[in-house]
Amino acid sequence: MSVTAAKGFTAAGVAAGIKANGNPDLALVVNAGPRRAAAGVFTSNRVKAAPVLWSEQVLKTGELRAVVLNSGGANACTGPQGFQDTHATAEKVAEVLEIGAGEVAVASTGLIGVPLPMDKLLPGVEKAAKELSEHGGEKAAIAIKTTDTLHKTSVVTTDGWTVGGMAKGAGMLAPGLATMLVVLTTDADVDAPTLDKALRDATRVTFDRVDSDGCMSTNDTVLLLASGASGATPAYADFAEAVTRVCGDLSRQLIGDAEGASKDIRVEVVNAASEEDAVEVGRSIARNNLLKCAIHGEDPNWGRVLSAIGTTNAAFEPDRLNVAINGVWVCRNGSVGEDRDLVDMRYREVKITADLAAGSESAVIWTNDLTADYVHENSAYSS
Amino acid sequence: MSVTAAKGFTAAGVAAGIKANGNPDLALVVNAGPRRAAAGVFTSNRVKAAPVLWSEQVLKTGELRAVVLNSGGANACTGPQGFQDTHATAEKVAEVLEIGAGEVAVASTGLIGVPLPMDKLLPGVEKAAKELSEHGGEKAAIAIKTTDTLHKTSVVTTDGWTVGGMAKGAGMLAPGLATMLVVLTTDADVDAPTLDKALRDATRVTFDRVDSDGCMSTNDTVLLLASGASGATPAYADFAEAVTRVCGDLSRQLIGDAEGASKDIRVEVVNAASEEDAVEVGRSIARNNLLKCAIHGEDPNWGRVLSAIGTTNAAFEPDRLNVAINGVWVCRNGSVGEDRDLVDMRYREVKITADLAAGSESAVIWTNDLTADYVHENSAYSS
Numbered sequence: 001m002s003v004t005a006a007k008g009f010t011a012a013g014v015a016a017g018i019k020a021n022g023n024p025d026l027a028l029v030v031n032a033g034p035r036r037a038a039a040g041v042f043t044s045n046r047v048k049a050a051p052v053l054w055s056e057q058v059l060k061t062g063e064l065r066a067v068v069l070n071s072g073g074a075n076a077c078t079g080p081q082g083f084q085d086t087h088a089t090a091e092k093v094a095e096v097l098e099i100g101a102g103e104v105a106v107a108s109t110g111l112i113g114v115p116l117p118m119d120k121l122l123p124g125v126e127k128a129a130k131e132l133s134e135h136g137g138e139k140a141a142i143a144i145k146t147t148d149t150l151h152k153t154s155v156v157t158t159d160g161w162t163v164g165g166m167a168k169g170a171g172m173l174a175p176g177l178a179t180m181l182v183v184l185t186t187d188a189d190v191d192a193p194t195l196d197k198a199l200r201d202a203t204r205v206t207f208d209r210v211d212s213d214g215c216m217s218t219n220d221t222v223l224l225l226a227s228g229a230s231g232a233t234p235a236y237a238d239f240a241e242a243v244t245r246v247c248g249d250l251s252r253q254l255i256g257d258a259e260g261a262s263k264d265i266r267v268e269v270v271n272a273a274s275e276e277d278a279v280e281v282g283r284s285i286a287r288n289n290l291l292k293c294a295i296h297g298e299d300p301n302w303g304r305v306l307s308a309i310g311t312t313n314a315a316f317e318p319d320r321l322n323v324a325i326n327g328v329w330v331c332r333n334g335s336v337g338e339d340r341d342l343v344d345m346r347y348r349e350v351k352i353t354a355d356l357a358a359g360s361e362s363a364v365i366w367t368n369d370l371t372a373d374y375v376h377e378n379s380a381y382s383s
Numbered sequence: 384m385s386v387t388a389a390k391g392f393t394a395a396g397v398a399a400g401i402k403a404n405g406n407p408d409l410a411l412v413v414n415a416g417p418r419r420a421a422a423g424v425f426t427s428n429r430v431k432a433a434p435v436l437w438s439e440q441v442l443k444t445g446e447l448r449a450v451v452l453n454s455g456g457a458n459a460c461t462g463p464q465g466f467q468d469t470h471a472t473a474e475k476v477a478e479v480l481e482i483g484a485g486e487v488a489v490a491s492t493g494l495i496g497v498p499l500p501m502d503k504l505l506p507g508v509e510k511a512a513k514e515l516s517e518h519g520g521e522k523a524a525i526a527i528k529t530t531d532t533l534h535k536t537s538v539v540t541t542d543g544w545t546v547g548g549m550a551k552g553a554g555m556l557a558p559g560l561a562t563m564l565v566v567l568t569t570d571a572d573v574d575a576p577t578l579d580k581a582l583r584d585a586t587r588v589t590f591d592r593v594d595s596d597g598c599m600s601t602n603d604t605v606l607l608l609a610s611g612a613s614g615a616t617p618a619y620a621d622f623a624e625a626v627t628r629v630c631g632d633l634s635r636q637l638i639g640d641a642e643g644a645s646k647d648i649r650v651e652v653v654n655a656a657s658e659e660d661a662v663e664v665g666r667s668i669a670r671n672n673l674l675k676c677a678i679h680g681e682d683p684n685w686g687r688v689l690s691a692i693g694t695t696n697a698a699f700e701p702d703r704l705n706v707a708i709n710g711v712w713v714c715r716n717g718s719v720g721e722d723r724d725l726v727d728m729r730y731r732e733v734k735i736t737a738d739l740a741a742g743s744e745s746a747v748i749w750t751n752d753l754t755a756d757y758v759h760e761n762s763a764y765s766s
Contacts, residue, residue: 047693047701047717077689079702079718112686113719215673215687216694289672289753290598290761297762303495304598306460310430311599318430319462334430335462336496370672372755378673379680 002137002153005164006187008032008227011136013143016124018072018110018117024143025072026121028128029183030097031065035228038064039196040105041203043220049076050086051106052219058090058102062192064225065103067183068093068128069144070121071168073110076218085116092122096129107181107221109146109168141166144181147377150257154249156242161188161232163242167250182207182222184246188239189228198240199224206247209279212258212368214287222247255366260374263295265367266351273359277314281354282365284308292370298345300325305354306334315358322355385520385536386412388547389570391610394519396526399507401455401493401500407526408455409504411511412566413480414448418611421447422579423488424586426603432459433469434489435602441473441485445575447608448486450566451476451511452527453504454551456493459601468499475505479512490564490604492529492551524549527564530760533640537632539625544571544615546625550633565590565605567629571622572611581623582607589630592662595641595751597670605630638749643757646678648750649734656742660697664737665748667691675753681728683708688737689717698741705738 004011009031016026031038040059042052058064068089075082086106094101108116131139141151145168155164165184190198203222224243234242255264267285272278285291288308294301302323309321323331328343330336350369368374387394392414399409414421423442425435441447451472458465473487491499514522524534528551538547548567573581586605607626617625638647650668655661668674671691677684685706692704706714711726713719733752751757 045690045693046695046699047689047704074686077686077714077718079716082718112684112690113714115719213672215671216690218686218690218693288598289596289757293758293761296758299762301495303457303460303601306430307428307495307599307601310428310601312429316429321430331460331496333462335460335465336498370758372758374672375676375679375753375755375758378676379682 002141002164002166003029003183003185004134004137005155006162006185006227008187008229009185010132010134011140012128012131012133013136013139014124014128014131016127017120018070024139025070026124026128027069027140027143028132029067029140030132031225031227033227035189035226036063036065037190037192037195037226038062038223039192039199040221040223041199043217045216045218047077047218049074049108049219050078050082051075051108052221053083054086054090055105055107055221058105063103064105065099066093066097067105067107067223068125069107069181071109071144071146073108073114073116074112074219075108075116076112078113078115081115085118088118089121089125092125096126105223109144109181109219112218137166144168147259148257152250152253154246156245158242159232159234161230161234162186163246165246165250167254169254182250184224184243186226187228187230188226189231189233190226190239194236195224195226198243201240202244202247206244206251209363209365210251210255211283211286211365212255251366255368258368259377260371261368262371263369264349265295265369266349267365267367268351268362269354269356270362271359272356272361273315275361275363278361278363280312281309281314281356282363284312285352285354286365286367289370295350296369296371300330300340300343300345302331305352306331309354314356316356320357322357324353326351385524385549386547386566386568387517387520388538389545389568389610391415391570391612392568393515393517394523395511395514395516396519396522397507397511397514399510400503401453407522408453409507409511410452410523410526411515412450412523413515414608414610416610418572418609419446419448420573420575420578420609421445421606422575422582423604423606424582426600428599428601430460430601432457432491432602433461433465434458434491435604436466437469437473438488438490438604441488446486447488448482449476449480450488450490450606451508452490452564454492454527454529456491456497456499457495457602458491458499459495461496461498464498468501471501472504472508475508479509488606492527492564492602495601520549527551530642531640535633535636537629539628541625542615542617544613544617545569546629548629548633550637552637565633567607567626569609570611570613571609572614572616573609573622577619578607578609581626584623585627585630589627589634592746592748593634593638594666594669594748595638634749638751641751642760643754644751645754646752647732648678648752649732650748650750651734651745652737652739653745654742655739655744656698658744658746661744661746663695664692664697664739665746667695668735668737669748669750672753678733679752679754683713683723683726683728685714688735689714692737697739699739703740705740707736709734
C-alpha cells in the first residue's frame, strides 16, 4: 500500500543499475492531484547532501508533483557536480512527466562521497515513469532500501481519507530530524501550511525520538504530499493524529530493523522538569555505548543508566533518581533498589524507565543495543 | 617507579579480597613530607561516587597525607551507606597511620551500584600499611587495575626533582575531566595553589582529551601530591611541563589499553576558529560509532568524518572542509580528494586530520575504534 494507499498517487520502483548487485534502486512517486500541496523536514546536519539542498529549495513553493528517490548512493560530499547531478535528475523527471523541474523533490541514500552513475540513473527514471501505477507503492518502498532487511510501509485510513507512507533507514540513524528517507502521501484536502505543521508536530515526537546509533545522516528527508483526491477536509487534530500514527509506526519499524541490533530499547523518561529535559536525558541514555552493550548481554546494569543521566544538564538530584528495567525498579533514590535478578530481558523489546523526580513531563526515545553484528556490518560497509 | 619515584612517598598494593578472583585490589600511597600539599580534579558527572564526594571535601584544605584506592567496586550509587563506607575507610587509614581522616583521600573503581565488602576492605588497609615501601609504586599501580590488561605508570625526572604517577582505566573512558583513577606525586617543593593550577592546566589538554567510548565515569579522580622532599623549587613553567608530560604519557597508555580496541585514533582538528571549536569537532568525530567501526575495518570512510563534523556548532563552511587519514587528503573542499586506496591503515595508530579552514586553532583528541571485542567485554561485565 505504502505511498499509493491514498487516492491520487502513483508510484514505481525499478532496478536502474545504480546498485552493483542489481537490486531495485530507483523509486518515483507522483501526485496526480487535484491538489499538489507538500511539506518536508530535513536533516539538521550542517553537511547536507545535494538532494537535500535541492529539495529544501523546491519545497519553498509548498507544492510538489513528484518525488524521485534513489538508493545506492547518497550524493553527499560530491561537490558542485553532485548538485548538477541532482538538478539533472529533477530535469529528467520533469521531462518524462511533462512538468517543471521545480515541482520535483529528489532524495538519495547510500555511501557518502561517491558520485552517482548518471548514465544509469537517468534511463532508470524513464523506466520508472513507464511503470507508474496506483499499485506501485510496495515496489517504491523496496527500491529505497540500503542495508534495510525489510521495506517499511504504513497506512492509516479514517472517515474516507488516508495517510500512507514508506521509509528506509537502518544505520546512521539519529535524526535531528530525521532519519533516512520517508515519503508520506494523503488524499485529504489539506493546504501546504497545514501539511507543514502536521508534519513538524509528528516528526518531533516520532522520527526525532529515534536514536539508533547517535549518528546523524547528511541525507535525512521526510516529505508529505497531499492530493486532495478524497475530497475530505479533516479537522487539524484528526489529520495530525493520523500523520503522527504513520510516522510513529514507521519510526518503530526503523528501530526494529536497525543494523545488527538484537534489542529494541524504549527509553522512557518520566517526572522531568520539562519535556526538553526528558528528551536530553533519554538521548543521553540511548547513546551510552556501555549501556547498549549491557542490554545486548541482557544485563540490567542500571549504574550505566545513572552515569548517563549524570552527564546531562537536566534538573534532578542524584539521590532522588529511580530506574526501572522492564518494570523492575532496580534503582531507588539513586541507590540499590529491587533485586536485579527479577529483571526478565529475554525478549527483543526492553523498556528502561528513568524517573527524574523533578516534575511532571516525559518523553520516549527509541534506540537499539550495541552488538558485534553492528560492528561487523559497519566495518565493511564501503569496502 | 610510579608514585614512589619521587622522594618522600611510600606505597603498597595488596589483595584484600574485594575482587573475587584474588587479584590485588587495594593500594595505599603515603606522603612523608616534609610538605603535604595536594590538589585534585574529579569527574564532572553529576552522579558522583561516595569517594569522589569525600575526596573533594578533604582536598579543600590543600593538604593530604595519604590516598587509599580500591578496585573491585566503585562505591557509586550506594546511598548513605556508601558514604559511610568511604568515611570508615578513611578512618581506618587514619588509625593505622596515626593521622587524621581528613588528611586521607579515597578513590574506588569497579562496578557501580554494589556496596563494598568492608569486612575485607578494612583488614586490607592494615595489610597495606604494613607493606608500605619506597619501592611499592608498581604494586600500587597493579592493585588499582580493573579491566586494564597493563598497569600504567610514568615518571619525569629533571634538575633534581621528579613527577611520577600511576593510572587505571580501560572503559567508561570519556573524562570530563577525567578518566579513571590517577595518583601523581612529586618531591618538588610546590604549594597547593600551584599544584592545583599545574594539574588543571595539564589535565585540560591530556586526560580531558581522551575519549575512548564517550561514557563518563562516576568515579574519575586525579590527585597530585607534593612532598617537597627534594628541596627543589622549580619555576612554574618547568613544573607544569613535567606534570603535563606525565599526564600525557598516562593518557596515551589508557588509550592504548582501552577495552577491546584494535586501533588508537589520533583525531587532530586544525585551522579551527577557536580551541573550543577544535575540541568540539574532535570529540564529535571521536564519538561517531560508524566512523569507529570503519576504522576498525581499516576503511578510510571520510564521509563519516564529515557527517560527524556536520553535527557540531563549530565555525566552518561544508565546502571548505578537508580531511586526511594517515596523511592522505581523501576529502578536499568537502568533496572527493585523493584516492582513498592510498591510505595505509595496517598499523595500530591511525591519524585523522580535520581541517576546518576557519582559523588557526587546533586540538588533539585520542580515541579508539569500536570492535566486537568491546561489545563482548561490556556485554558481560557485571554478570
